[in-house]
Amino acid sequence: MxxxxxxxxxxxxxxxxxxxxxxxxxxxxxxxxxxxxxxxxxxxxxxxxxxxxxxxxxxxxxxxxxxxxxxxxxxxxxxxxxxxxxxxxxxxxxxxxxxxxxxxxxxxxxxxxxxxxxxxxxxxxxxxxxPMAATTALQSLRNKGSIESGQKVLINGASGGVGTFAVQIAKSFGAEVTGVCSTRNLNIVKSIGADYVIDYTKEDFTKNTQHYDLILAVNGYQPISAYKRALSPNGNYVMVGGSGAQFTQAMVLGPFFSMTGSKKMGSFLQRANQKDLIFIKDLIEAGKVKPxxxxxxxxxxxxxxxxxxxxxxxxxxxxxxx
Structure with a gap:
């Protein structure tokens, strides 16, 4: 072969x-x-x-x-x-x-x-x-992020492999979803169901007045302190991708911030799981998720x-x- x-x-x-x-x-x-x-x-x-x-x-x-x-x-x-x-x-x-x-x-x-x-x-x-991208999105939102219906969820890097699945899976859980992406990807993120889309070339979501119950960092380079600022008082930040500095900060500073305040901050690594893939297959066949x-x-x-x-x-x- x-x-x-x-x-x-x-x-x-x-x-x-x-x-x-x-x-x-x-x-x-x-x-x-x-x-x-x-x-x-x-x-x-x-x-x-x-x-x-x-x-x-x-x-x-x-x-x-x-x-x-x-x-x-x-x-x-x-x-x-x-x-x-x-x-x-x-x-x-x-x-x-x-x-x-x-x-x-x-x-x-x-x-x-x-x-x-x-x-x-x-x-x-x-x-x-x-398989890998959708399972990463599901596990980070549900297992690590404890997503709930009605929450305000932000996906940073919403137009990539994991991000496009995360937007759709978060919507399937009943969340209000904001996607962050570049100008050329705005229409794609809107088309898969994001309620709001932020163009990171024109706006820094960590500096506006909106706060989020759950932030999934799939891409980007913001320092963890900026993400903390964008979280609601009991919010949850989950890092699954991004720059090397972002990864290091999530690993080192995330546990410290989590122990010293009400906000949870940390990283997540996907694990292949047949049961989760069956869950995703059901979402796909129900028309709630598409690659x-x-x-x-x-x-x-x-x-x-x-x-x-x-x-x-x-x-x-x-x-x-x-």
Whole structure:
């Protein structure tokens, strides 16, 4: 089979399309013919080995996972004898980040519990855009942010992969949602249901008079003190992305602010979860959530896809088709 191979850390130029052995599933795995995959921030971390702390999970000197890629959508070719949830021919999607990655390939062999039946109203390409980004949005809003109906929720970075899902999922919980994005993305964020949209090139939301019950920082560079100022008295700030300084402040200062006041401030890291992906599938099939895809690239064009992705201005998701 064809696969993208990465044997060292570096720029997208190190990624090579090669012929490798098709994996053979064991008794507890399924073999999936991959129809589409997608890019997420974790793919960039695995490519570059940055920040350095990530290497303790991915390999100190070189990647221990030679085939990158987390999200997949495809069709099951065969199943191990102990597999109970799926059969050959089933159309599935899932997040492989917890079981060795490997999505940028024509086939993968994975445990059945990382997969869910594909939403009936999505194509393979649309389904591949969902797992990691949508699960990140759901878990950060619900598990870490304790979102409730009627709350005022702000999504900073509302037009990116996680942000577009966060806007829609927050609306599904009954929140009043404000999205923060650049001028060119205003219409996209409005189209997915945001009640209000702030153009960060013209207005700094941390300096206006509005306060928010929950702020999800998906992108940006504001200091944590500015976010604290924009929170309501018992508000909650959750950092899932942004600049390195923003990440460090959330890790170091977030717990201090949380202990010394009524506002909760901290960071969050997504974990692949089949139950949560089923929850998201139900939202999709109910018409409450839909993926936003800006560009699609062929498997042979993965280096080019990474070069565009690391610019940080993509609208929604970037998909890889096989």
């Amino acid at each position: 064809k696969a993208i191979i990465s044997n060292k850390y570096g720029s997208p130029d190190i990624l090579k399309l090669k012929e490798v052995e098709t994996p053979i599933p064991d008794d507890n795995q399924v073999l999936v013919k991959v129809h589409a995959a997608s890019l997420n921030y974790g793919n960039l971390v695995l490519l570059k080995g940055e920040p350095f702390l990530a290497r303790f999970a991915f390999g100190i000197l070189k990647p221990k996972y030679s085939i990158p890629g987390g999200d997949i959508a495809g069709r099951i070719e065969s199943v191990g004898k102990n597999v109970k949830q799926f059969k050959p021919g089933d159309e599935v999607f899932g997040d492989l980040s917890g079981c060795g990655w490997g999505a940028f390939a024509e086939y993968v062999a994975v445990p059945e519990d990382v997969l869910v039946l594909k939403p009936s109203n999505l194509s393979f390409e649309e389904a591949a855009a969902v 936003v895809i800006e560009r699609s690239y062929k498997l042979s064009e993965v280096p080019e896809a990474f070069r565009y992705f690391e610019e940080g201005h993509n609208q929604g998701k970037i998909v890889i088709t096989m």
